[in-house]
Amino acid sequence: MGHLSSPPVLDPTADRTMILNMGPQHPSTHGVLRLLLEIDGEAVVRMVPDIGFLHTGIEKTCEAKFYQQVVPLTDRIDYLCPMVNNLCYVMAVEKLLGLEIPPRAQWMRVLLAELQRISSHLVWLGTHAMDIGAMSVFLYCFREREELLRIYEMVSGQRMMTSYFRIGGLAMEPPLGFFEAVKKFLKIFPERVDEYENLLTGNFIFIDRLKGVAIVSAEDALALGLSGPSLRASGVDFDIRRDMPYCGYEKFSFKVPVAKDGDVWARYICRVQELRESNKIAQQALDGMPSGSIKAEAPKVVLPDREKMKTQMEALIYHFKIVTEGFTVPAGEVYQAIESPRGEMGYYVVSDGTAKPMRVHMRSPSYANLQALPKMCEGRLIADVVAAIGSIDIVLGEIDR
Amino acid sequence: MPFAAPISGVDQLKDRPMVAALLGWNASAVQDARFDRDELTIYVTRESIRGAIEFLKSQGITDFLSDVTCADYYPREPRFEMAYHLLSIKNKQRVRLKVRLSGEDPVIESVTPVWPAANFFERELFDLFGVRFLGHPYLRRIMMPEDWQGHPLRKDYPVEGYR
Structure with missing residues (x-):
């Protein structure tokens, strides 16, 4: 965030180039990303991303909170898929505690994580297409996203900052009518994806803007830490859900879309395919939803049911203790990685044996993916920069934390 | 998922492929090893971190x-512990390399020349630690x-900041 005291970090190296400032209030930077472009005519010679405008010190705040109080903070990191962040954090703490999660909670987590992937990709698709100039796709995408937000509101009472996954399970049993609403959505959604594809996949203008633009080879992608759909679009067949399964993903069958070209078009195709695959996973989770408890058997960690708390002394004591002094977590360190819609989301949690985490570090996929942007854009036109930013699907809340 | 008891010490873990590979590269660089919660x-020693990561690559x-991240164990010395999380996509395995750094002289070789991905992560640690x-x-x-004055993620930096 070198914008306060020092002049732009780039100096024109040759007489014919100039510096162009893009952002942080540029509509196609998807937030408060500032890019310094050294341009020669309309070609980008060099690009330096400048970030930190949204830094709120979440990692520092975590160290002052009880373990269960960190969950709402994780919502704010990647606000397009809060439950995926919740999932990663609670799984890291559960790993530290050695907690066993009942199957119903796991399947609910998978179901909601996949719905979040869909709603996150819908925002990506809408804004990406709008950056390129296809305004109407945005409206179609947000129509479906609205239905998903209603589903999240049903289950957690919140549209965006859900905090629904808790350490040891879920916050509460899903309400009546929830599964019907999800079923209805999953039934219509494949047709809706066809609708988006009708608008974009065969659209000559869209293809021309995307094909062959911002190419990243597989070697470069790995070296630059690219992950998720952006890495798979470069031909690296790796998905944490399939290759290092967590949260019961080994019980689901799905395909991992991979493309070879490594350009913006390949990233578009991968993500659109993922929309369909996520729909299938969510359908499987819905069909096979086990019955049983949604909370682990761990009275010292998981808040008791309201009814029990009012009638049983023991439960009341545990409730009081968890709320007032938290619960201690055995000393140790874990790195839990999951596949977020943007790539490898990892939580590194260090415990020193007290009720507050000693260190919580988020390896956010957007942060690493952004590093590949200069590689993609250098030597190309300014208009391609807009397409490239959209294609790596960054969320600035997650980058700056 | 209850885990097996942690195993610690280089001797107990020298059969693991990653440990064996690093020992074969430079036995004096490996200080300690631990297998905990899977x-x-x-x-590894501070001097050998870039070499070790370059070797593994x-x-x-x-x-x-x-x-790439760091944790501050203030007031203990050595105060900082750097953690490098490496992944083998081929073998579907992760490994964490750690380096202890003293509070007086928190200097370490950058791994950005080996892995360009470390660029932003190291800048973040320079900034916050x-x-x-x-x-x-x-x-x-x-x-x-x-x-900005100071490094906010250090433990001796107040959570509310200096007012």
Whole structure:
């Protein structure tokens, strides 16, 4: 965030180039990303991303909170898929505690994580297409996203900052009518994806803007830490859900879309395919939803049911203790990685044996993916920069934390 | 998922491929090893971190750098523990390399020349922990303003900041 005291970090190296400032209030930077472009005519010679405008010190705040109080903070990191962040954090703490999660909670987590992937990709698709100039796709995408937000509101009472996954399970049993609403959505959604594809996949203008633009080879992608759909679009067949399964993903069958070209078009195709695959996973989770408890058997960690708390002394004591002094977590360190819609989301949690985490570090996929942007854009036109930013699907809340 | 009891010590873990590979490369560089909660941690000396990561990359043992981070154990000395999370996509395995750094002289060789992915992560640690990376191409603050005083993620920095 070198914008306060020092002049732009780039100096024109040759007489014919100039510096162009893009952002942080540029509509196609998807937030408060500032890019310094050294341009020669309309070609980008060099690009330096400048970030930190949204830094709120979440990692520092975590160290002052009880373990269960960190969950709402994780919502704010990647606000397009809060439950995926919740999932990663609670799984890291559960790993530290050695907690066993009942199957119903796991399947609910998978179901909601996949719905979040869909709603996150819908925002990506809408804004990406709008950056390129296809305004109407945005409206179609947000129509479906609205239905998903209603589903999240049903289950957690919140549209965006859900905090629904808790350490040891879920916050509460899903309400009546929830599964019907999800079923209805999953039934219509494949047709809706066809609708988006009708608008974009065969659209000559869209293809021309995307094909062959911002190419990243597989070697470069790995070296630059690219992950998720952006890495798979470069031909690296790796998905944490399939290759290092967590949260019961080994019980689901799905395909991992991979493309070879490594350009913006390949990233578009991968993500659109993922929309369909996520729909299938969510359908499987819905069909096979086990019955049983949604909370682990761990009275010292998981808040008791309201009814029990009012009638049983023991439960009341545990409730009081968890709320007032938290619960201690055995000393140790874990790195839990999951596949977020943007790539490898990892939580590194260090415990020193007290009720507050000693260190919580988020390896956010957007942060690493952004590093590949200069590689993609250098030597190309300014208009391609807009397409490239959209294609790596960054969320600035997650980058700056 | 209850885990088996942690195993610690280089001797107990020398059969693990990653530990064996590093021992074969330079036995004096490996200080300690631990296997806890299904995660392998190898402590290496400060001087050998870039060499170790370069070795693991050149041999194809790890092919992705997931994360570089640090934790502050103030007031203990050595105060900082750097953690490098490496991934082998081929073998579907993760390993964590750790380095202890003293509070007086938190300097370490940068791994950005080996893994360009480390660039932003190291800048973040320079900014928030005050760890300096030798050989980093562009070591400047990334989150905080350029003229910021102090390093916010250090434990002796108050959570509310200095008022």
